[in-house]
Amino acid sequence: MKKYDAIVVGAGHNGLVTACYLAKSGLDVLVVEKHDYIGGAAVSLELYDGWKYSNCSYVCSLFRPEISRDLELYKYGLQVIPYGGGGVLMENGDHLAALSDHDAARQEIARHSKKDSEAYDRYSANLMRQCKFIKPLLMRTAPDPTSFKPRDLQELLYLGKRFHGLSEPEMYEMARFWTMSVVEFLDEYFESDVMKAWIAGTGIIGTALGPCSPGTAYVLLHHYMGEVDGNIGAWGFARGGMGSITKALADCLKDKGGEIRAGSGVENILVKNGRAVGVALENGDEFYSDTIISGMDVKRTFLKTMETKHLPDDFVRQVKRFKIRGSSGKLNIALDGLPEFPQLPEGSQVTRGDFHFTDSVERMERAYDDWKRGTWSKDPYLDVLIPTQIDPTMAPEGKHYMTVFVQYAPYDLADGEVWDDKNREAFAESTISLISKYSPNFRDLILHKEVRTPLDIEEKAGLTEGNIFQGELTFDQLLFNRPVPGYAQYRSPVKGLYMCGSSTHPGGGVMGAPGANAAREILRDMGAGRQTGRQAA
Amino acid sequence: MTAMQPKPFDSRKLGMRQTPFYPRQMDWTITNDWLLWAGYTSPGSLDVVEQEYFAIRNSATVFDITPMCKYRVSGPEAELFLNRLVTRDIRKMRDNRVSYVIWCDDEGHMLDDGTVFKYSNTEYRLCCQERQYDWLTDNAIGLNVEIQDVTDDIAALAFQGPTTCRILKNLGLAGVEEMKPFDIREFPFGKGTLSVSRTGFTGDLGYELWIDPEQALDLWDTLFEAGRHYDIRPIGSHALDLARMEAGLLQPNVDFQSAEFTLRHSRRRSPFEIGMEWQVDFTKGHFNGRRALLKEKQQGTSKYCLVGLDIEGNKPAHAALIYHRQKKEIGRITSAMWSPTLKTNIALAELKRPFGIDQKEDIWVEIYVDKEMKWERVMARARIVSTPFFAPARKNQTPPADY
The missing domain is CATH 3.30.70.1400 (Aminomethyltransferase beta-barrel domains)
Incomplete structure (x- = not known):
């Protein structure tokens, strides 16, 4: 039987990025995918006639421009359109609008607190300083601090140099920033509740922590360091839904001679004499290669898709301990028209961007309390967007698609409850009734809805426990500790078996950086040179 | 949920507010050249910039500083x-x-x-x-x-030029000519009060006028009536920028960066590094930054200096790099212009010490000139000169002459 140069397990965005880089270097690459469709968590499915959803991930900012450029993804139809607007609809009938123009934003924030309106500039400058430090690390392999290899030493030196490029107060600030809670961080700048709630949301998204939990300030940064065309912190829609990112990658891969087999997942990664030799699919097919790359999360890869006897005990134990708790769900809704929000001024930009209904960090923390008790939040934090106001390709004329990210929702329900249809519907209802409080005509506009609980996210996107980042983005699981200490450079204990998913450095979000970094390491091992995954300056 | 409140405002219109003087400036403008200044609509120019500039040095100009x-x-x-x-x-x-x-x-x-x-x-x-x-x-x-x-709460006009005192006298401000530079005085005006300070950003004779926004248009109209025979005219920020450079006045975020918003800490500057040592008084007790500034002064760790340059030729050295002996890069231009009054090519420049302090010779500025779609690179010799470049006697004269 034919032997491939490399086999990638899972056609998510990172798997495809790795595959594209390998194919670009002239390798014969196969990608195998469990579902009939590709995309993983960057997927657009038509579940209701005429509507395309961004079923899982829903906005784009983090995808590294270096990758789009290297792979010329524009040729394969990828276009990311930045959006403005957004804000918070408040319980008291007021709102906070996020406005792109600096002076307009200041005047809007000043309605809530004059001090905050000016502190926002100081806050933005500080966040940008943190971004400047971390951004160049994204497209680099994290150095192993225990290694004496010249390359690791060099990379550590690079880190050290960057650190020393900071002023003294900034060094202190950074150490605090990486460990503190998002609320503590925001308390240093802002006094108004709604302002803090507006920003704090990005500190908890996808994380099984509350806004007062240590470590969430970093999560905020993780969401902030994306860009659209050099505008740091800007977010955009992938035209046609998030699936157009993976579609572009798949087309690029085929163009470079790569192959994708969808419809049957890998049941077992084949290991012989301590090295990976191929994959056995659920349908009985077997494919062979000396290089197997898993885009799946580490738990699924090492605990479910291979025999652990091939792995060292301590590695298995650490993988078991890897934090990958599900904390969020998702609603995708087809709407017969644009919902009205009477408390917003006419022509308001709030609903053109990402909007929320949580107007205090207190409510956010209470929503987390529900998660800890093993149930979904009664008053959830919602991240709502209606992309069809900007993207004409996702719904019929005059109709709309709404994506609702819902936090919190646990993977395991308490009191013997399970995620059955009844509970799934009740979970959806808590979200729909919250939106209905602000939009009287919303409920009547619903034509179809897709509800994704953490369990559904695990089943449909393959993400263990439904954790959208393939593992939480807390400091203990970042850089050279991601996914587990000693294995942060995309290699596994099994020779020829690599990782390229978001479980690896620099982590989750539709960023593609893990995939590009993994490809670079694989090619290095193959001695194929360094013509890939450019090192950011 | 509580009852819906009335819609507060139109957030689309935020960030482009108009000052009380906007209608009059709108009447004057023939260039339709508007900028945003701190969220207010502010004129870059209303007429030909050169004419507006010369009005600062020849007659009387009005610049709306309400957004300050x-x-x-x-x-x-x-x-x-x-x-x-x-x-x-x-x-x-x-x-x-x-x-x-x-x-x-x-x-x-x-x-x-x-x-x-x-x-x-x-x-x-x-x-x-x-x-x-x-x-x-x-x-x-x-x-x-x-x-x-x-x-x-306060509408304000910068009223600058050699004939401004005369015009204020015409306006009936009794004793305005006795005001010394940096004096403040209040005069009755309409139903309220007009506050006048002998201050400005032009390095020329001039005043700043402060008034209740309700009376703003009255002030404008009576002022222009009083100045009818003295070529009084409103100006925009482009002309003002020329005058402030000649006066050697610094513009924040042009000639230095505000430390709070710099991303790179090496871009922050101490007062010693921008020619402001005369502003620092260590004898007065505690003030923000005192400890660090004292250390900098004692240890001599200032890294930069801000100097005035007189550059050969007539091409303004906008954003140009500066070299020692045409080789070693030693700084950059922060503001540059051809001075119509001095007939000199002047600039404010930031130099890395010891250049500008101990080493003042053999300094060159690299200027790129666009000659109809062809870039020409000029290495122009520059001489360090003291600032202000232009300081007319009338600036401080009390009482000022009528023109």
Whole structure:
């Protein structure tokens, strides 16, 4: 039987990025995918006639421009359109609008607190300083601090140099920033509740922590360091839904001679004499290669898709301990028209961007309390967007698609409850009734809805426990500790078996950086040179 | 959920507010050249910039400075508060006087500059370009002082040029000619009061006029009537920028970066590095940045200096790099212009020490000139000169002449 140069397990965005880089270097690459469709968590499915959803991930900012450029993804139809607007609809009938123009934003924030309106500039400058430090690390392999290899030493030196490029107060600030809670961080700048709630949301998204939990300030940064065309912190829609990112990658891969087999997942990664030799699919097919790359999360890869006897005990134990708790769900809704929000001024930009209904960090923390008790939040934090106001390709004329990210929702329900249809519907209802409080005509506009609980996210996107980042983005699981200490450079204990998913450095979000970094390491091992995954300056 | 409140405002229109003087400027403009200044619509020019510039040096000009940030600082510890904020000793100020001030962060880096208006020991106003409410209120913690943003409560005009005193006399402001530079006086005007300070940003004879926004248009109309025979005209910020360069006045975020918003700490500057050592008074007790500045002075660790340059040729050296012996890069131009009054090619420049301090010779500026779609590179010799480049006697003369 034919032997491939490399086999990638899972056609998510990172798997495809790795595959594209390998194919670009002239390798014969196969990608195998469990579902009939590709995309993983960057997927657009038509579940209701005429509507395309961004079923899982829903906005784009983090995808590294270096990758789009290297792979010329524009040729394969990828276009990311930045959006403005957004804000918070408040319980008291007021709102906070996020406005792109600096002076307009200041005047809007000043309605809530004059001090905050000016502190926002100081806050933005500080966040940008943190971004400047971390951004160049994204497209680099994290150095192993225990290694004496010249390359690791060099990379550590690079880190050290960057650190020393900071002023003294900034060094202190950074150490605090990486460990503190998002609320503590925001308390240093802002006094108004709604302002803090507006920003704090990005500190908890996808994380099984509350806004007062240590470590969430970093999560905020993780969401902030994306860009659209050099505008740091800007977010955009992938035209046609998030699936157009993976579609572009798949087309690029085929163009470079790569192959994708969808419809049957890998049941077992084949290991012989301590090295990976191929994959056995659920349908009985077997494919062979000396290089197997898993885009799946580490738990699924090492605990479910291979025999652990091939792995060292301590590695298995650490993988078991890897934090990958599900904390969020998702609603995708087809709407017969644009919902009205009477408390917003006419022509308001709030609903053109990402909007929320949580107007205090207190409510956010209470929503987390529900998660800890093993149930979904009664008053959830919602991240709502209606992309069809900007993207004409996702719904019929005059109709709309709404994506609702819902936090919190646990993977395991308490009191013997399970995620059955009844509970799934009740979970959806808590979200729909919250939106209905602000939009009287919303409920009547619903034509179809897709509800994704953490369990559904695990089943449909393959993400263990439904954790959208393939593992939480807390400091203990970042850089050279991601996914587990000693294995942060995309290699596994099994020779020829690599990782390229978001479980690896620099982590989750539709960023593609893990995939590009993994490809670079694989090619290095193959001695194929360094013509890939450019090192950011 | 509580009852819906009335819709508060149209947020689409935020960020483009109009000052009380906007309608009159709209009547005047033939260039339709508008800029945003701190959220207000502000003219870049209303007519030909050269004509507006020469009006500053020849007759009388009106520039709407309503968007400037204005803070009322009042209370028993207002003086203490301000003296801790700024680097110079404001306790020496008399009532109804204005003082130019700068202030720093704790590391002794420049935040902003501005003017303090003293009405009494418990009543001050601080005017500046960047918003400072956040910084001021943070610094007021524990002090018996009240900070109020009065930016929107006061309409203001910069009234600058050789004939301005004459026009104010025509306006009926009795005794205005006795005002010395940095004096403040109040005059009855209509149903209220017109506050006049002998201050400005042009390095020329001039005043700043402060009034209740309700009376703003009345002030404009009577002022233009009083100046009818003296070519009084409104101007935009382009002409003003030329005048302030000739006067050697610094523009925040042009000639130095406000430390609070710099991403790279190496871009922050101390007062010693921008020619502001005369503003720093170590004898007055504690103020923000004192410890760091004292250390910098004692150890001589200042890295930069800001100097005036006289550059050969007539092509303004916008954003140009500066070289020693045409080889070693030693700094950059921060502001540059051809001075129509001096007939000289002048610039403000930041140099890496010791250049500009001990080494002042053999300095060259690399200027790129666009000659109809062809770039020409010129290495022009530059000479360090003292600033202000232009300081006419009428600026400080009291009483001023009529023209």
